[in-house]
Amino acid sequence: MQTIKKIFAKISLPHIIIVVFFLSMLAAAAPLGLSVRSLIGDTLRRWAMYGILVLAMVPAIQSGIGPNFGISLGIVGGLLGATVSIEMGLTNPWVAIIVAMLIGATIASVLGILYGLLLNKVKGSEMTVSTYVGFSVIAFMNIMWLSLPFSSGTLIWPLAGMGMRNNISIIDSFGHVFNNLFSFCLLGDKTTGIFVPTGLILVFLAACLAMWLFLRSKTGIAMSAAGENPQFTRAAGISGNKMRIIGTAISTSLGAVGIIVYAQSYGFLQLYNAPLMMGFHSVAAILIGGASTKKATIANVIIGAFLFQGMLAVALPVVNKVLPESNLPDVIRIIISNGIILFALSKSKGG
Amino acid sequence: MPKFRELVGNNKVALLFGLLCIGAIYTAQNPLTFVAAELFTRIGRNGFMVLALLIPVLAGMGLNFGIVIGAIAAQIAVFWTVYWGFTGSEGFLLCLLLSTPIAIFFGWLVGRVFNKMKGAEMIAGLVLGYFADGLYQLFFLYVIGGLIPVHNDRLIISGGIGVKNTIDLAGNLKYSLDNVPMLQIMKIALAVLFLVTLLKAILGVMKKKPPGPRCWIGLGAAPIIYALTYIPALQTFLSSDRLLLLHAVLAALGAVIAWQLWRILYNKILRPKEYSLVRPLVWIGLAAVGFFLTNIRPLEAILLSVRIPVTTYLCIIGLCFFNAALLKTRLGQNMRTVGQSQTVANAAGINVDRTRIIAMIISTLLACWGQLIYLQNIGTFSTYGAHTQVGQYAIAALLVGGASVKKATNKEAVIGVILFHTLFIVAPQAGKELFNNAQLGEYFRVFVAYGVIAVSLAMHAWKRAVSPGPKRIKT
Numbered sequence: 026m027q028t029i030k031k032i033f034a035k036i037s038l039p040h041i042i043i044v045v046f047f048l049s050m051l052a053a054a055a056p057l058g059l060s061v062r063s064l065i066g067d068t069l070r071r072w073a074m075y076g077i078l079v080l081a082m083v084p085a086i087q088s089g090i091g092p093n094f095g096i097s098l099g100i101v102g103g104l105l106g107a108t109v110s111i112e113m114g115l116t117n118p119w120v121a122i123i124v125a126m127l128i129g130a131t132i133a134s135v136l137g138i139l140y141g142l143l144l145n146k147v148k149g150s151e152m153t154v155s156t157y158v159g160f161s162v163i164a165f166m167n168i169m170w171l172s173l174p175f176s177s178g179t180l181i182w183p184l185a186g187m188g189m190r191n192n193i194s195i196i197d198s199f200g201h202v203f204n205n206l207f208s209f210c211l212l213g214d215k216t217t218g219i220f221v222p223t224g225l226i227l228v229f230l231a232a233c234l235a236m237w238l239f240l241r242s243k244t245g246i247a248m249s250a251a252g253e254n255p256q257f258t259r260a261a262g263i264s265g266n267k268m269r270i271i272g273t274a275i276s277t278s279l280g281a282v283g284i285i286v287y288a289q290s291y292g293f294l295q296l297y298n299a300p301l302m303m304g305f306h307s308v309a310a311i312l313i314g315g316a317s318t319k320k321a322t323i324a325n326v327i328i329g330a331f332l333f334q335g336m337l338a339v340a341l342p343v344v345n346k347v348l349p350e351s352n353l354p355d356v357i358r359i360i361i362s363n364g365i366i367l368f369a370l371s372k373s374k375g376g
Numbered sequence: 377m378p379k380f381r382e383l384v385g386n387n388k389v390a391l392l393f394g395l396l397c398i399g400a401i402y403t404a405q406n407p408l409t410f411v412a413a414e415l416f417t418r419i420g421r422n423g424f425m426v427l428a429l430l431i432p433v434l435a436g437m438g439l440n441f442g443i444v445i446g447a448i449a450a451q452i453a454v455f456w457t458v459y460w461g462f463t464g465s466e467g468f469l470l471c472l473l474l475s476t477p478i479a480i481f482f483g484w485l486v487g488r489v490f491n492k493m494k495g496a497e498m499i500a501g502l503v504l505g506y507f508a509d510g511l512y513q514l515f516f517l518y519v520i521g522g523l524i525p526v527h528n529d530r531l532i533i534s535g536g537i538g539v540k541n542t543i544d545l546a547g548n549l550k551y552s553l554d555n556v557p558m559l560q561i562m563k564i565a566l567a568v569l570f571l572v573t574l575l576k577a578i579l580g581v582m583k584k585k586p587p588g589p590r591c592w593i594g595l596g597a598a599p600i601i602y603a604l605t606y607i608p609a610l611q612t613f614l615s616s617d618r619l620l621l622l623h624a625v626l627a628a629l630g631a632v633i634a635w636q637l638w639r640i641l642y643n644k645i646l647r648p649k650e651y652s653l654v655r656p657l658v659w660i661g662l663a664a665v666g667f668f669l670t671n672i673r674p675l676e677a678i679l680l681s682v683r684i685p686v687t688t689y690l691c692i693i694g695l696c697f698f699n700a701a702l703l704k705t706r707l708g709q710n711m712r713t714v715g716q717s718q719t720v721a722n723a724a725g726i727n728v729d730r731t732r733i734i735a736m737i738i739s740t741l742l743a744c745w746g747q748l749i750y751l752q753n754i755g756t757f758s759t760y761g762a763h764t765q766v767g768q769y770a771i772a773a774l775l776v777g778g779a780s781v782k783k784a785t786n787k788e789a790v791i792g793v794i795l796f797h798t799l800f801i802v803a804p805q806a807g808k809e810l811f812n813n814a815q816l817g818e819y820f821r822v823f824v825a826y827g828v829i830a831v832s833l834a835m836h837a838w839k840r841a842v843s844p845g846p847k848r849i850k851t
Contacts, residue, residue, distance in 0.1 A: 146834070146838045150837035153837075164825075164826045356513045356517065363506040
């Protein structure tokens with residue numbers, strides 16, 4: 026009885042709105058003549074595809090820096106890793122993606138440590154600072170994408186164009202490697218059934234499990250404790266600043282891995298301004314999952330990513346059926362994601 | 377030279393960007409007359425918006441990313457004005473009338489939200505801006521035409537629902553403020569002066585107080601000046617709406633000299649007291665030097681090539697005076713106290729929440745007017761894009777001028793607008809000259825806009841983390 030009461034106390038109005046919206050969209054799909062199976066397949070794919078980027082919020086929130094709007098730092102690290110891996114011309118997709126992740130995570134963890142050092146200096150205003158650090162890093166990388174000396178034909182504009190392409194196809198390198206691993210179709214064949222990207226889901230769940238284990242390790246517990254109560258942990262001999270740096274670095278490298286997993290499922294690497302607002306989406310997703318700016322769990326990640334991405338995956342075709350060629354789902358996403366962030370901010374102190 | 381070092385130290389950001397601008401102008405090799413003409417257009421276009429940021433800084437709410445919401449209020453009014461077919465200054469007045477209550481209401485809402493998130497106003501403002509943008513898109517894409525019947529092929533997407541991407545303002549609102557002639561402004565100002573003095577005199581008489589000499593001067597001067605405007609030479613000069621920069625500079629130099637001479641006259645002869653002549657004489661000397669500078673060929677060429685819209689510039693100057701005057705009022709002092717310490721303000725009996733809401737209302741309203749000025753000058757209204765970058769660029773400009781989260785003045789705002797927009801004008805060309813790629817210059821200026829905000833926010837947070845607690849703020 027107590028636990029049920031607790032759960033109900035946690036559910037707030039925005040969450041109810043989102044769940045109701047999601048369910049009503051799903052209910053509207055079948056009468057409109059849409060394939061519910063393909064919608065469910067889309068939801069599954071987008072859930073696992075964005076999942077790791079949402080998971081990246083957990084170490085940041087737990088270590089006390091709050092929702093990491095500066096995840097763009099990790100994202101550009103991952104994009105750099107992926108582009109270097111393509112430039113190397115690795116033909117085996119598995120080698121290519123692992124090289125991309127390793128390079129990406131390395132760059133991201135170095136950036137993450139520096140970023141953590143900065144965030145230690147600006148305690149109390151992490152969110153504002155990290156948002157603008159994220160924006161500036163994307164703007165800086167725009168200059169870099171134009172001028173880095175890459176030469177592979179898939180990366181750069183053809184015919185004496187300057188710099189790298191906006192969308193880089195990765196079908197020839199590591200596109201869909203996870204998606205197609207052990208994939209199968211439920212309740213029907215390839216065109217009518219639910220496509221289950223088993224490999225992708227496994228990778229996402231494995232990352233969640235790894236994070237779950239980490240949070241229960243000695244370092245993980247120390248990190249969460251430092252995030253929750255810095256004074257107390259200082260008395261216990263734990264360096265809060267060090268824990269915050271660890272949390273930031275892990276969050277940033279997860280961002281790098283996350284964008285690569287995202288790209289392999291999408292089939293394209295998106296450079297330039299494409300990742301500008303991804304930080305906001307990830308923050309919104311974990312907040313929808315029930316996290317606050319002070320506390321986040323793996324369950325929040327799984328639920329949040331599912332609701333946020335599922336809502337988009339279902340709303341897009343449903344709305345398009347009613348109002349063709351509209352970008353209403355996009356508008357709804359802007360309203361919902363920023364609304365939930367505002368709601369979470371109003372429940373916490375400091376910016 | 378401790379004073380010189382202090383001067384450099386206090387203005388290091390502005391100096392750094394000044395050097396960057398000079399370097400960029402030098403590399404870009406744009407003709408200076410072009411840069412100057414563009415720059416003065418952009419000051420007129422954006423100056424008001426940047427100055428709208430000052431009051432929330434004073435009230436301790438940091439940089440107001442929520443001015444986007446003020447811009448949205450303006451755009452709602454512009455849409456309906458264009459739809460109803462009002463043009464020219466009539467249309468602009470209608471825009472003002474329509475947008476003002478909307479902006480006040482929005483400002484009140486934003487203030488309410490910020491009061492729930494004290495200490496997180498900046499991130500809240502940023503997210504609130506995005507949130508409002510979503511609602512704005514919902515309104516313009518689906519409600520207009522969908523729920524509110526609107527029939528206009530020029531404004532509405534061919535399906536009948538939703539507003540088109542761009543609305544052309546040429547022929548209705550373009551230059552509706554810029555083109556107001558000086559004569560008209562003068563007439564209005566004189567009429568107001570006359571009526572106010574008359575009213576005061578009547579009230580004075582009713583309280584059995586005979587009107588003083590000031591009153592008589594006011595009542596006499598207004599018709600005389602009005603009569604003067606009928607001198608043909610003066611009339612042709614005043615009936616234009618653009619002022620040659622050369623004339624503006626000469627007028628400003630003349631005003632400096634006249635003001636200083638008046639101060640000398642006042643302090644030495646009319647009310648003799650201890651008064652050092654060094655300062656006024658230095659000012660007069662500087663003005664004289666300035667006068668000679670206007671005769672140098674390249675400078676003269678610039679001064680002769682730029683024509684500034686007088687009315688718009690008067691609005692900007694007026695806002696500078698308003699910002700300065702507000703500080704002297706009780707409300708301004710309350711805001712400053714709230715900005716320094718809410719606890720102290722509360723103990724002193726100031727209603728903290730109310731003061732903060734008033735600050736937000738003023739800032740949102742000014743931002744709304746600023747967006748009206750921007751739109752009438754630029755002449756095309758990009759329905760879904762005009763407001764999105766407003767906060768970003770206005771804040772970056774303010775910071776480039778050397779302002780911070782805690783302190784921002786008129787001077788910093790004006791310097792910031794000049795430096796930031798110079799960089800904006802020459803960056804693409806400089807990128808082309810240096811790297812053979814104009815896109816690079818474009819990305820560079822975006823990077824500057826984001827980077828300067830990031831650095832400034834980080835520096836501020838850093839300082840605050842080192843020395844917590846209320847600090848004395850130099851004014």
